[in-house]
Amino acid sequence: MNHMNLLFEAATPLLYWYAASARDLPWRRDRDPYHIWISEIMLQQTRAEAVKPYFSAFLEAFPTPEALALADDDVLNKIWQGLGYYSRARNLKRAAQEIVSLYGGKVPDDYRQLLSLPGIGAYTAGAISSIAFGRPIPAVDGNVLRVVTRLTVTEDDITTQTTKDRITQALSEVYRRIPEESANLTQALMELGATVCVPNGTPHCGDCPLAEMCLAHRYENETAYPKKAPKRARVISDRTVLLIRCEDRFAIQKRPEKGLLSGLWEFPNVEGCLGTSDVEEWLCSLGLQLTAVEQTRRAKHIFTHIEWHMTGYRCDVLNTIKTYTWATAEEIFERYSVPSAFRAFLQLLQ
Ligand code: SF4
Known part of the structure; x- marks a missing residue:
């Protein structure tokens, strides 16, 4: 039996299982393309349980693509706070603006048009096309x-596009044979991977x-798959973080509009791990009159390609300067x- 046939054979038991075992998740209660899109973007880096409250709050604030297209950036970021990867929120807004201007406010029922929207890649376009519109993609x-x-004991490295294309191609063939099951097939595969065939x-x-048909299970070698090339080591970046306080207000600043954590506070x-005298010198050079500097905690935050190793200082000052925004806790x-990278220091404000 070749892999395509094995995948096709798997579809029937998988669909029966999904019909009986699917979790009751808010985004499965209707097939509104806007709801499917928002949920798929949120689910990309986050577990379903954690997404649930964000999904409801997001739809309450932005019930339609029109509302999302007009979203205030700070309100949008605040609603997204805790989900991480904020570029997803920015892309949702940009895509909503295109949906309003190009498609009359309706998420398009066209794979290519979906793919052209900001933040929508092959996976999300396939999920919206199959789940919301029933397309065999x-x-x-x-x-x-x-x-x-x-299932098929594929030895190829799944981090390569060639392997992804090959598997997409094989699955497309299965979808084309039972197009009426496209929505369920997509969700059943995702559900099995999330709850049974766990990572x-x-x-x-x-x-x-x-x-009964899974080859990795037959050979008792399940955890050997999928095959992945080893990841590149992350870059370590030392940083010094300052909690500068003037009376009951703290200095904060907005990050640049481009790059890591862009547009957040x-x-x-x-950069670097400064000693107390370096911190004092730096703050004085900014025109701040210091009364106390004290090292607080160290913290680490891991991004995809970089790790921040942070050393914090609490600095009491007598005056404010325009370089920063000053706000109470x-x-x-x-x-x-404020992104979760700074969570350890946010806790010190309480
Ligand atoms: S490895 Fe186990 S859980 Fe995953 S598909 Fe095979 S039999 Fe199912």
């Missing part, structure tokens, strides 16, 4: 790659509807979107 993400490579640790093969910080928590 697969959505291939890490969950799906894992299920397919275990870390041993998959729950005893609960899997595909156990942060405590003043510089309450205002910082309520109004400003």
